[in-house]
Amino acid sequence: EADIYQTPRYLVIGTGKKITLECSQTMGHDKMYWYQQDPGMELHLIHYSYGVNSTEKGDLSSESTVSRIRTEHFPLTLESARPSHTSQYLCASTQAGTSYGYTFGSGTRLTVV
């Protein structure tokens, strides 16, 4: 069973709409991440957080924003969606200090028309 949940799984929206992609984990992990991946391409880190009220931009510039008000919740928001935002968005988490890998959610496939 998944310990990190992403909703919605699929989303088709019109240009200019504001959207929030949800990510929640029940493992009490301190570190959470958002990745963007296009088909056949690598994973691009767009945001990460090492704890409550801590957020940083990742390696790939993104017009999205994130917040971390609670340990278990790390939502990603696009204020005005555009077709170039069409992609798969993956959320992951890990415990601080661990040498083990990330646990990923199932992802949100976003299509902006």
Place this chain on the structure above:
Amino acid sequence: DQQVKQNSPSLSVQEGRISILNCDYTNSMFDYFLWYKKYPAEGPTFLISISSIKDKNEDGRFTVFLNKSAKHLSLHIVPSQPGDSAVYFCAAGRGAQKLVFGQGTRLTINP
């Protein structure tokens, strides 16, 4: 600056044969390495990992080999099965720092 590279974007293997996926890295400070498997429209799932103090780790049909002098690791799958068809990502980390992922290799197992 791509610290983790998977130079083969795709690989096709016959069912029952061995699949070998390769990964190279440039940062000698990495102290652990992982392989993830990803199906379309799904998130990556952890497959197997290896610490830099080891040169081999085996889990069922999956074995990861690490060659630190060559800064190279490989994932062997034997025997390959149709369900192994997926994209495989290599990742490397150092301590508590962020993982660095490779570009992925799409493995196709043919009947």
